[in-house]
Amino acid sequence: MILALDAMGGDNAPQAVVDGALLALESLKKDVTIWLFGDEEQIKNCLAGKTYPADRLVIKPASEVITCDEAPAAAVRRKKNSSMVLAAKAVADREADCFISAGSTGAVLSCGTLIIRRIKDVQRPALSPLIPNLQGGHTMIIDAGANVDCKPLYLVQFAQMGSAYMELVEGVKEPAVGLLNNGEEAEKGNELTKETYPLLQALEGIQFAGNCEARELMSGDFDVVVTDGFAGNVLLKSTEGTAKAITSMLKTELMGSIRGTIGGAIAKPAFAALKKKMDYTEVGGAPLLGVNGGVIKAHGSSNAKAFFNAIRQAQKLVEGGVTEKIAAAVQAGKTVSAEEKIG
């Protein structure tokens, strides 16, 4: 298996990408080879003095870098020698199995749709981050921002794609799929969710668990939460923002008194454990599902551990055959649901 890493993407590139790759080569199976796309000299500097299996770590020189302040699609079209585009192209050309980047989200999405391209009959690829839940697992939000205006059929396919991922990568048997909605009752919703509900109910091959209110995201009752990318983006960022705000408020309260400071110091391991649970670096990245090969968008501020986890996630995604399973599910859904039920 060959994993194509954009070594120049993210706040801590290329050092964190290189270090993450080295961690992965140490602990993952021997059949994983990593290609690092980027500035050869910079990558070599990051590798200086380190021992690693040279046959499994290949530098692929790339002379350009796509930055976060460029218009994503235009940058992807123009910068053909960028680390991101070349890494994506390796997957598109079937030379590599999965593309990983912590660069601009928009550019990674454009690489997915413009270079690696959609799986046949997939309406829209979807960005699918995983959120830690109260039952110790993860809940996927699909879509979290790739498609801000959606049609019911897109959401039906998000359900299929999310289920395939959670089963094959996270090992969840019969993942419970919820439809993000403004109430639990079947009749609730806006035009989109009202039309989508009966389609999900009728869809074979997934476990539809009904409407999921935003407050249930972290309950663990749902493994996959299906939504349009606008509401999904609100859900994702609100969850991140609230977690951060609560932590910040608590810190202020603890630091504001001697009792608080002492109590906080004693309870430090508990706070650390909570932080670890909420830590995005433990998850890896957000897969872009629905394209012809693996794509993982790592967090922009990823450190070495985050890249290591993204690489581990990529390995599972490839080994599990997620892309193939999605293609098959969408094909089956097309025959059974799209023609007969969606019409």
Place this chain on the structure above:
Amino acid sequence: MILALDAMGGDNAPQAVVDGALLALESLKKDVTIWLFGDEEQIKNCLAGKTYPADRLVIKPASEVITCDEAPAAAVRRKKNSSMVLAAKAVADREADCFISAGSTGAVLSCGTLIIRRIKDVQRPALSPLIPNLQGGHTMIIDAGANVDCKPLYLVQFAQMGSAYMELVEGVKEPAVGLLNNGEEAEKGNELTKETYPLLQALEGIQFAGNCEARELMSGDFDVVVTDGFAGNVLLKSTEGTAKAITSMLKTELMGSIRGTIGGAIAKPAFAALKKKMDYTEVGGAPLLGVNGGVIKAHGSSNAKAFFNAIRQAQKLVEGGVTEKIAAAVQAGKTVSAEEKIG
């Protein structure tokens, strides 16, 4: 000023409503009179043995109760002698100034639109809860669920209504209005927000502060966050749900070790202070803005303190002339924006 309370609405009715009213009569200005709509005997039992100014607390008998498991609009139409409908009717008939209920959200919204009715030229009334923010104030989400499918003009009016409330009730000078969006950049968004952005930019009488990402809700940088009711509902419930999940996770971690338990016990006042900051009972309720009179939807699980705060909020809303200010702003906006710019 007369405030019309649905004494039978909410999990703790009628006792909590009655107790909240008594607290309010003790501490608020003498010109506030409270009408309690509901079962006369039950309310009298709640009042038994208590001293209060009888001229300022009037029982208004109502033989029916609207429950949370009824279809809201149908229940409001059918149960003409319910505590909720009669309290709303008192405002519609200009006998009372503000209607407060902790009953079914859907039924309260129906009372607003069917009984009290929209202000002239207001497209859609909006449910507008207030969230504690990191700067010690509140941020309003408008709309949080009354209108799941919206048009740009609705959002323009939400901006006007939210600004009027924050200025007159919360005393915020030139409230900063944000548009909930999936990115900060002006060009971001779905069809609705892309169309709404330039309208808000051109709108006179409000301070448009650009796009607000969901993660910024609690930052305090925005006083009013304008959104369609579907995304607003996701934002509200996700904020509530995440706060609860984080607290629950932290509790589990603290209780899981001796150090955590001891540290937690010592730092207890800090946790209590945080809890108080996040406590919805401190806020009051969510106003329904855009109808011909005050409407406040209190939280279903409101206790006496929450009702007291909702009553205090109602008093400010009436004294501030929020309804009148909204009517004037919408009229001005109609001339300036709706015809010339939106038209």
